Amino acid sequence: MSQHILEIKHLQVWFHTIDGVAQVIQRVELVIEPHQAVGLVGETGCGKSVTAKAILGSLPVPPAEIKRGEVIFCNQDLLSLRVKQRKQLLKQSMSYIPQDPMTSLNPVFTIGQQMVDLIKWHKCANIGLGGLLGLRGWTKNKPARKTALQLLDYVNIPAPEKIVDSYPIELSGGMRQRVLIAMALVGDAQFLIADEPTTALDVTIQKGILNLLEERIEERGIAILYITHNLGVARRLCARICVMYAGNVVETGPTLELLEDPAHPYTIGLINSVPKLTKESYVGIEGTLPDYLRPPSGCRFHPRCRYAEEICRNTPPSLREVGEHRFVSCHMIESFR
């Protein structure tokens, strides 16, 4: 138990909308160990970001409702903690890199002002007695600014003295993303949730950011939940991959094994859809994501699955162990493997 940094047990999240109840997360099971990056992979609308927000407690309730489940972080169930306690716990040990570098920074403050505020909030620089007492006028800004400069330098931003006084609009997408990563590193959190931090970026810059995160895992031994739809990126950074489809974790396992020998029909389809450098043929997956207001009965993948049989239409499958550290949620797995 205690060796896991985060464990999600049977998470179920519904959204109450005008048209009815959208059963967005049906069953998410996830385990993250320290010193490890876990990739949460899936297509648009499969519930990756909702899972992340459920962990962070930033889902709007209502319309969201967490029907059941446990999110155990540092041996405490986040969902049953009181708001104040949860905030305190998350502030100390969890941090988040948002998806969109264009809208996640405040456009009317300079990078430096935003970072200094955050550093003061985290109290991780010498901010003077006034700062500790929360007296605005008596706070020391200089040490916080110095910390900000160090962090910007750490994420390989050239000429941080210049960047720290510029507004977000003056920076390119790659720069802003690196600023957000620097901000996520304030407070030295042991656990980092990265929600598609490199999706909007070019491959050369993406590689730099992945190297940076990799370094952080090695140096500080942090754990990362890396949300992405790009299997190649997940392969580079993550020790384990969780594949999600329509609100369910359908397969999980060590990265290389999972990519070499996928077991769930959806994972197979996903891997076969990626254009590869070897010029292997690639085919998509027939059909579309189900409507969450009227999800299919049984296995949610059955309308698109080649191997679907009677049992798939009636009973939702649960995760079963099929190999060392490998779990698959599929009824028919024995018949086609």
Place this chain on the structure above:
Amino acid sequence: MTPCENLLSVESLYKAFLGKKKGLSRARTPAIKAVNGVDLEVKRRETHALVGESGSGKTTLGKTAIRIYAPTGGTIVFDGRDITQLAGRGLKAFRREAQMMFQDPTSSLNPRKSVSATITLPLRIYGNISSRQRKVRVEELLATVGLPRPFQYRYPHSLSGGQKQRVGLARALATRPSLIVLDEPTSALDVSVQAKILSLLANLQQEHDLTYLYITHDLAIVRNIATTTSVMYLGRVVEQAETENLFSNPRHPYTKALLSAIPIISEEENRHKPAEVTLEGDIPSPSNMPVYCGFFSRCQEKMAECQQVDPALVQVENDHWVRCLRFAHRREEERMLYPFTTKGQRS
């Protein structure tokens, strides 16, 4: 080489966007040179890929080449005709032959127009056909892009991303063009849908003898579908070659860095990648471009002279062009053996 082998050829094309006005004076901030002297030849029925990072001028080049933007300088020859100065009726007639498919499926369709209205608009503008014929054509086009007939009555908000892109493609095909500029048609889509759209594009190319100018930053797609590839950096083509050749033997340091950064999902793919190169340093601003090689600030193989000379695009092999001083030098040594050819020398 007969002039008609190339459907589109572009010679030292420039496109600059005027800077912002400074207050009440006439002064402006420096112009942004988005396309800075590009030579490009797109052969008939080929898929020519334009790759490069964001801000390298790929989209501007694509749009300028089919006269969506007016070029600042240079010539564009389409199907043997000079279209650089076309205006009015001539330009309208040309637009039938070169169409564009856009990157963002949502913002490229009018939310207040039904699918059939979107697809008939080009038919109304260019084809003098009756409304009954138009209806038939819309159904034909929907079938071509693999959408069921009742979709013509639907509106963009009720379509998925992949379906919207199919509508965008049907609209581009409506005037039976010979060239389609595809501006990252799949970057907003999921991989399972992307594969379907890519195979649709390949089938349509076969059936309708289409030529594609494919703008993308996804090199794995390029490797799979493109015949020729041009790599752009800071408004210039830095390397151009047949795709096979480019991947097996990249010459420009930027191309090497780009190829080595492709995220891959299997070990076999590693054999098709060059050794790891990591880029550091800053990209110069397109409004304040250095007079020397634009890649100097990030180059891993730079030499002292690189900061003095602006290299020209030189041919290093048959159909393989590179804009790098290292190869310009080598060519000069070989000058005695082969006739020296340069392309796109700055005037």
